[in-house]
Amino acid sequence: MQYSLAFAGPLMLLDQGAGGLTPARAALWAGLGLLVLAVFLPPRVSAGDGWLAVRGLMGERRVRTDALVTVRRRGGPAAHLVLREAYGQWLELAPRVLEADPLL
Template sequence: MEHLKGAAHDHRWARDVREAAWSGGGLHAALLLIDCGSGRFTLWRGMLWAALALLLFLVLFPAHVTAGENWLASRRLLGERRVRTDLLVSVRCLDGVSQRLLLRDALGAQVLIDLRPLLNNPDLWHRLEEGARKADADGLLLCGRTALQRLSVRADRETALAVFKVSGLE
């Protein structure tokens, strides 16, 4: 755990895990109630509903994003992926149901992360941006300057809105 000393992390991760657990548990309870109410409950159906609820939990389980000096990591249930932010060669924004960021470094490592942890945690964003600026200054960042500039503007806007909201000036 020495490598995590002084690292920035997603402060909302634990809440997101609880929400995923509540969603899976709520689905399981609802399905059991419906089954019991209709008189069709069996042990096998209960196990099927439990498996379905577990699947929902696994789908909703968020990645734990952490960043330190010149690195960013995303840890999921089955492992961790890490990139060196000072050696980034590519940064791409991917649109879809949720916006994600694909980071690739000169060592061949890549990480795909949701944008929300970066936008909700200025420390995480600062660590990524700091490393990316170094990679750009060293001539390594071949793709993604525009994406980083847009994200920087968006992160600054989100931070300013959060400050206004907390101070009551919204």
């Protein structure tokens, strides 16, 4: 959230100081601020008895860990794990999340 405000706030102030801030331009700066928020907002990972969930900007994905059928690594330097369960649900998360919290 701070990155978004730190990006959009000074841009709006500079535009206001230059005398060019209109409602359309303010909406543009706010939209760019939300884009920065989307880039820097990490997904939240939670776990319970028999399930693992990842919540991001587009909602939550949850898999049952007792029904996992595949665990694959996808990508190059910024690799992700893709977990797929027998019931069709899947989620994707960075391996560093599991390394940072071994209890997951």
